[in-house]
Amino acid sequence: MIDVKHLTKLYGTKTAIADVTFSVEKGEVLAFLGPNGAGKTTTMRILTGALPATSGTARVAGHDCFDQPMEVKRAIGYLPEVPPLYGEMTVNEYLTFVGRIKGVDPAQLPAALDRTLERLSLGDVRGRLIANLSRGYKQRVGLAQAIIHDPPVLVLDEPTSGLDPKQIIEIRELIKELAGSHTIILSTHILPEATAVARRVVIIHEGRIVAEDSQERLSARLRRSEKVSVMVKTPPTDVRERLQALPGVLSVHQDDPQTFLVEAELGHDLREDLGRFVVTSGWGLLELKPVSITLEDVFLRLTQEESDKGEGDRPIVEEVRS
Amino acid sequence: MSPVGAITRKEIRSYFVSPIAYVVAAVFLLLIGLLSYLAVLSVSNRSLQMLRLQGNMPELNVNEMVFRPVFENMAVVMLLVVPILTMRLLAEEKKLKTMELLLTSPVTIADIVLGKFFAAFTIFAGMLALTASGALALVPFAEFRWTPILTAYLGTLLLGGLFLSAGLFASSLTENQIISIMLSFGFLLIIWLFGWAGQLFSDTVLGAILTYLSPIDHFLNMIKGLIETKDLVYFLAGITFSLFLTYRVIESQRWRS
Numbered sequence: 001m002i003d004v005k006h007l008t009k010l011y012g013t014k015t016a017i018a019d020v021t022f023s024v025e026k027g028e029v030l031a032f033l034g035p036n037g038a039g040k041t042t043t044m045r046i047l048t049g050a051l052p053a054t055s056g057t058a059r060v061a062g063h064d065c066f067d068q069p070m071e072v073k074r075a076i077g078y079l080p081e082v083p084p085l086y087g088e089m090t091v092n093e094y095l096t097f098v099g100r101i102k103g104v105d106p107a108q109l110p111a112a113l114d115r116t117l118e119r120l121s122l123g124d125v126r127g128r129l130i131a132n133l134s135r136g137y138k139q140r141v142g143l144a145q146a147i148i149h150d151p152p153v154l155v156l157d158e159p160t161s162g163l164d165p166k167q168i169i170e171i172r173e174l175i176k177e178l179a180g181s182h183t184i185i186l187s188t189h190i191l192p193e194a195t196a197v198a199r200r201v202v203i204i205h206e207g208r209i210v211a212e213d214s215q216e217r218l219s220a221r222l223r224r225s226e227k228v229s230v231m232v233k234t235p236p237t238d239v240r241e242r243l244q245a246l247p248g249v250l251s252v253h254q255d256d257p258q259t260f261l262v263e264a265e266l267g268h269d270l271r272e273d274l275g276r277f278v279v280t281s282g283w284g285l286l287e288l289k290p291v292s293i294t295l296e297d298v299f300l301r302l303t304q305e306e307s308d309k310g311e312g313d314r315p316i317v318e319e320v321r322s
Numbered sequence: 323m324s325p326v327g328a329i330t331r332k333e334i335r336s337y338f339v340s341p342i343a344y345v346v347a348a349v350f351l352l353l354i355g356l357l358s359y360l361a362v363l364s365v366s367n368r369s370l371q372m373l374r375l376q377g378n379m380p381e382l383n384v385n386e387m388v389f390r391p392v393f394e395n396m397a398v399v400m401l402l403v404v405p406i407l408t409m410r411l412l413a414e415e416k417k418l419k420t421m422e423l424l425l426t427s428p429v430t431i432a433d434i435v436l437g438k439f440f441a442a443f444t445i446f447a448g449m450l451a452l453t454a455s456g457a458l459a460l461v462p463f464a465e466f467r468w469t470p471i472l473t474a475y476l477g478t479l480l481l482g483g484l485f486l487s488a489g490l491f492a493s494s495l496t497e498n499q500i501i502s503i504m505l506s507f508g509f510l511l512i513i514w515l516f517g518w519a520g521q522l523f524s525d526t527v528l529g530a531i532l533t534y535l536s537p538i539d540h541f542l543n544m545i546k547g548l549i550e551t552k553d554l555v556y557f558l559a560g561i562t563f564s565l566f567l568t569y570r571v572i573e574s575q576r577w578r579s
């Protein structure tokens with residue numbers, strides 16, 4: 001549905017994205033993950049036909065984004081980083097205008113409008129001025145604008161940025177509902193967001209794709225150790241040394257006074273040995289659970305690998321968490 | 323509905339909501355009303371004077387003595403008022419980032435430019451139509467010919483179109499409405515001054531070129547009741563040129579941003 005090959009974009013002499021290649025199958029939800037300035041918006045604007053690439057090709061729904069912009073624009077619903085809203089219009093007036101310029105058949109427009117308002121639960125505010133809506137409602141109107149012409153592909157640029165936690169959950173739920181009937185690519189700089197809504201993740205950093213895979217496979221590929229978290233009631237003072245002495249254990253970290261994170265070699269399941277050891281030592285086993293690697297670990301590791309190679313000396317971690 | 327139609331309708335609505343249309347029309351009509359009143363007053367004073375001195379009522383040419391100065395002054399009022407109609411047209415879309423919506427919709431840049439231009443032109447034509455009430459009010463009291471008045475209205479419409487297209491171009495250059503309106507004033511006053519400069523070098527080729535480039539002579543011809551191809555071509559070419567420049571600016575901004 002979306003096919004991007006060797007896409008490069010320079011702003012003057014500054015490289016915004018370099019040799020970006022990825023594809024999205026019909027019905028898939030893909031998260032485009034990267035810190036600010038990674039090149040997410042640039043890639044999306046090229047996909048929507050708003051911005052020509054310097055080199056490379058992008059195809060959406062079988063049409064070339066540069067040679068057939070009209071077909072591509074008809075096939076895409078786009079929510080930019082800043083939702084493109086006219087404050088002086090009511091929700092109804094705005095969506096009617098968008099429907100008209102998106103080429104919705106005038107006879108079908110009232111039905112399309114009702115369907116869109118219904119899907120995004122905007123019925124109650126349809127007569128209100130957009131300027132007077134809350135930030136969360138404005139974002140929903142932005143989403144409504146993207147789906148009014150029922151496009152097969154949705155491109156959503158940081159759809160939850162600037163929202164409060166409750167609104168973020170609402171918008172994520174809406175995106176999950178839309179996932180059934182649309183192919184979706186969404187960008188985010190928030191790691192849990194990618195896991196919450198997308199099955200597949202493309203990680204972009206300083207204009208280059210550093211990883212592209214399903215969330216599980218990415219984790220597997222990057223996993224170098226098995227981790228188990230163990231919580232005990234009365235740990236002795238030399239607990240770390242004694243755990244460390246167990247066969248196969250690589251390292252032991254103390255998370256809080258009673259919780260320890262034990263790392264073992266890959267393929268070595270520690271749980272049985274560890275459980276028996278804690279119980280026979282009489283420390284009082286409270287909890288024992290495997291720690292699965294999160295996308296957060298994946299991301300940190302990938303971007304660290306990247307900077308280990310000498311590219312970019314800024315800490316990415318802080319940007320990601322901000 | 324065609325994309326141009328959709329954009330035109332949206333802009334016209336916005337003129338009334340904002341409410342630029344009412345304010346501009348009110349100021350414009352007030353000024354034209356005052357100018358017309360002063361023109362009529364000065365003519366009647368003069369004829370009363372002649373009546374006293376010569377004892378008879380002179381033949382008055384209302385077209386020459388009333389309508390012509392009113393239309394001439396109207397052009398000056400338009401220099402000041404018309405840029406207000408165009409200042410926000412593109413500047414605001416860029417500032418609010420709604421240009422992104424237009425540029426990612428299946429409409430062409432030409433649709434956007436024409437839609438905006440037609441909206442501003444419709445508002446201007448509406449304002450102008452309201453001034454016709456002044457001419458109609460004179461019908462019971464004076465005799466005059468309608469043809470020069472109609473050609474003068476056509477000339478004013480074309481002059482307005484030229485000003486609006488230059489204003490739209492100015493609006494494409496910036497996100498700031500104040501800068502947009504200042505640029506419009508600049509463009510309009512410069513082409514206006516071409517006419518005066520042309521008179522200074524009236525025997526030279528340069529003078530002839532400057533005079534042709536200024537709207538003044540073309541407009542004055544039409545006020546006199548003359549419709550000539552060279553004047554029509556001037557206005558239509560000027561409007562097309564400005565709209566084309568606007569198109570190119572939007573296109574190049576798309577490439578750079």
Ligand SMILES: Nc1ncnc2c1ncn2[C@@H]1O[C@H](COP(=O)(O)OP(=O)(O)O)[C@@H](O)[C@H]1O
Binds near residue numbers: 015016017035041579
């Ligand atoms: N119009 C522009 N002119 C020059 N540089 C730009 C422009 N837009 C973006 N950039 C640069 O390109 C890079 C990628 O930006 P962007 O695609 O907006 O990243 P993201 O959306 O991931 O935050 C950044 O370094 C940014 O500074």
Ligand SMILES: [Mg+2]
Binds near residue numbers: 040
């Ligand atoms: Mg961005």
